Amino acid sequence: MSARMRSVTRWIGAAAAVSTALTVWLGLWVTPPAEVQGTLARLLYLHPPIAWVALYCAFGVAALSSVLYLWHRTRSLFWDRLGASAVEVGVVFTALTLVTGSLWGRPTWGVWWTWTARLTSTALLLVLFLGYLALRRVPADPEVRARRCAVAALVAFVDVPIVTFSVDWWQTLHQRGTVLNPGLTLKVHGLMAWTMGLGFLAMTLVFVWMLLVRYRVEVLADRIGDGELEVSLSERWAEGSMPVIGDGAGAAGAGATAGVTALGTALDATLRQPAGGGR
Amino acid sequence: MWRDALLVAGKDIRIELRSRVALWQVLPFAVLVLVLFGFALGPGPRALRVAAPGLYWLAVLFSTVLATQRSMAIESGEGTRDGLRLSGIDPAGVFLGKAAAVAIQLVAVQVLLGAGIVVLFDVHVQTWWLALVASVLATVGLSAAGVLYGALSAGLRVRETLLPLLVLPIVAPVLISGSRAWSAAVSGAVASGASWLKILGPFAAVYLAVGVALYGPLQEVA
Numbered sequence: 291m292s293a294r295m296r297s298v299t300r301w302i303g304a305a306a307a308v309s310t311a312l313t314v315w316l317g318l319w320v321t322p323p324a325e326v327q328g329t330l331a332r333l334l335y336l337h338p339p340i341a342w343v344a345l346y347c348a349f350g351v352a353a354l355s356s357v358l359y360l361w362h363r364t365r366s367l368f369w370d371r372l373g374a375s376a377v378e379v380g381v382v383f384t385a386l387t388l389v390t391g392s393l394w395g396r397p398t399w400g401v402w403w404t405w406t407a408r409l410t411s412t413a414l415l416l417v418l419f420l421g422y423l424a425l426r427r428v429p430a431d432p433e434v435r436a437r438r439c440a441v442a443a444l445v446a447f448v449d450v451p452i453v454t455f456s457v458d459w460w461q462t463l464h465q466r467g468t469v470l471n472p473g474l475t476l477k478v479h480g481l482m483a484w485t486m487g488l489g490f491l492a493m494t495l496v497f498v499w500m501l502l503v504r505y506r507v508e509v510l511a512d513r514i515g516d517g518e519l520e521v522s523l524s525e526r527w528a529e530g531s532m533p534v535i536g537d538g539a540g541a542a543g544a545g546a547t548a549g550v551t552a553l554g555t556a557l558d559a560t561l562r563q564p565a566g567g568g569r
Numbered sequence: 570m571w572r573d574a575l576l577v578a579g580k581d582i583r584i585e586l587r588s589r590v591a592l593w594q595v596l597p598f599a600v601l602v603l604v605l606f607g608f609a610l611g612p613g614p615r616a617l618r619v620a621a622p623g624l625y626w627l628a629v630l631f632s633t634v635l636a637t638q639r640s641m642a643i644e645s646g647e648g649t650r651d652g653l654r655l656s657g658i659d660p661a662g663v664f665l666g667k668a669a670a671v672a673i674q675l676v677a678v679q680v681l682l683g684a685g686i687v688v689l690f691d692v693h694v695q696t697w698w699l700a701l702v703a704s705v706l707a708t709v710g711l712s713a714a715g716v717l718y719g720a721l722s723a724g725l726r727v728r729e730t731l732l733p734l735l736v737l738p739i740v741a742p743v744l745i746s747g748s749r750a751w752s753a754a755v756s757g758a759v760a761s762g763a764s765w766l767k768i769l770g771p772f773a774a775v776y777l778a779v780g781v782a783l784y785g786p787l788q789e790v791a
Contacts, residue, residue, distance in 0.1 A: 417738040
C-alpha cells in the first residue's frame with residue numbers, strides 16, 4: 291500500500307473518530323428523549339447505522355468483490371483480500387447489531403431475544419459468515435482459497451435479501467423500516483433525524499477505515515507467509531555454518547579443537563546437501 | 570447439460586445401489602434420530618405429536634449432511650475428480666446430476682421418516698398434497714445447497730467438521746418453512762400452509778441457479 295493510501299486511511303480514521311464522538315455527544319446530551327420510548331430511543335442513533343453497515347456495506351462489498359474475482363477478466367487477488375476484509379468487518383458489525391438490538395429489546399419488548407424473522411435471519415447471517423471465516427482459515431493455495439471463498443461468500447449473500455424482505459414476508463413484532471420504508475418518507479424529525487443521519491455517516495466511515503486497515507493487514511500477512519519460508523531457511527543456513535561447539539576447548543589441546551571443528555564442518559556439509567540437491 | 574446430469578445421477582445412484590451405504594447408514598441414522606427425539610421429549614404422545622413436523626425436518630436436515638458427505642466421498646478416490654473433468658462433462662451437468670442423486674436418496678429417507686412419525690409419534694396428516702409439495706420443493710433446495718457446499722469443502726481435510734457449519738445455516742429457511750407447512754398439513758390449515766411454499770419454491774430455484782452458475786469454478790479448484 292502506497293504512502294498516499296496510508297495517509298488517506300489515517301484521515302478517514304480521524305473523520306470516523308470525530309463523527310462518532312459527535313454522534314455520541316448529540317445522541318446522549320443534546321437531543322431530547324423520545325415521546326414514547328424516552329431515553330431508550332437514543333440507542334436508535336447507533337443500531338440502524340450499525341445494521342446498515344453490516345447488512346449492506348460490508349456484505350455488499352464482499353459480494354461485489356466475489357463476483358469480480360470469479361469473473362475471469364477482473365480476476366485478481368485484490369478482490370479476494372478486499373472481500374475477506376469486508377466479511378470480517380461485517381461479522382463484527384453483525385454481532386454488534388444483534389447486541390445493540392438485544393439491549394434495546396430487553397426494556398422495550400421485555401425479552402432479550404424474540405424468534406422473529408428479522409432477528410433469526412440476522413443471527414443466521416452471522417453464523418453463515420462465521421462459516422466463511424472458518425473456510426478461509428483452512429490452509430490452501432491462495433488462488434484455490436480465493437475461488438472457494440468467493441463462491442462461499444456469494445452463496446451466503448443470497449441470504450441477505452431474505453433478511454431484508456423477511457420483515458414484509460413474515461408478520462412479526464419487529465417494527466418495519468422507519469427510514470427505508472417503501473415510500474422513503476422520513477418518519478423521524480428535526481435534530482433526532484440529523485443525529486441519526488450523522489450516526490449513519492459515522493458508522494460508514496468507521497467501516498471504510500476498518501476495511502482499509504484490514505486490507506493492509508491481509509496484504510502484509512500474505513507477504514510474511516510468502517517470505518517466511520525463505521527467512522527461516524536462511525536463518526537455518528546461518529546456524530549451520532557456525533561451528534557446532536565454540537572455541538571453548540582452549541587448553542585441552544589444539545588437536546581436540548581441530549577434531550570438533552572438523553565435525554562441525556562435516557555436519558554442516560550433510561545439512562546442506564539434501565536441500566541443495568532439492569533446489 | 571441434461572444428458573450429462575442424467576449420466577452423473579445414474580452413476581451415483583448405481584454406486585449407492587451397489588455399495589448400500591445409504592441403505593445401511595443414512596436410513597438407519599434417520600430413524601435413530603427420530604427415536605432419540607422420542608427419548609428427549611418423553612413418552613407423552615401429545616408433546617411428540619405437536620413437535621413431530623419440526624423433528625421430521627430436523628432429521629431430514631441431518632440426513633442431508635450425511636448424504637452430501639457421502640456424495641462427495643464418492644468423488645474423492647484417486648484421480649476420480651480429474652477423470653470426471655477429463656470426460657468433458659458439463660460442470661452444470663455434474664452439479665445437477667449429483668444433486669438429483671442426493672435428492673433421490675432424500676426421498677427415500679423422507680418416505681421412511683414419514684412412516685416413522687405416523688407410527689412412532691401418532692401423527693395424522695390431513696392435507697396430503699400440501700405435505701407432498703412442500704417435501705418435493707424442500708428436497709430440491711436441500712440437495713442443491715448441500716451439493717454446492719459439499720463441492721466447496723471437498724478435498725479439505727477438515728470437511729467433516731466444516732460441512733455442517735456451512736450447510737446447516739443455509740438450509741435453515743427450509744427447516745422453518747418445511748415444518749410450518751407440515752404443521753399446517755397435519756392440522757388441515759391449507760391457506761396458511763400454502764404460503765410457506767412461497768419460500769420453499771424460490772429457495773430451491775435460487776440454489777439450483779447458483780449451483781449451475783458456480784459449479785464450474787468450484788470444480789477447477791478441487
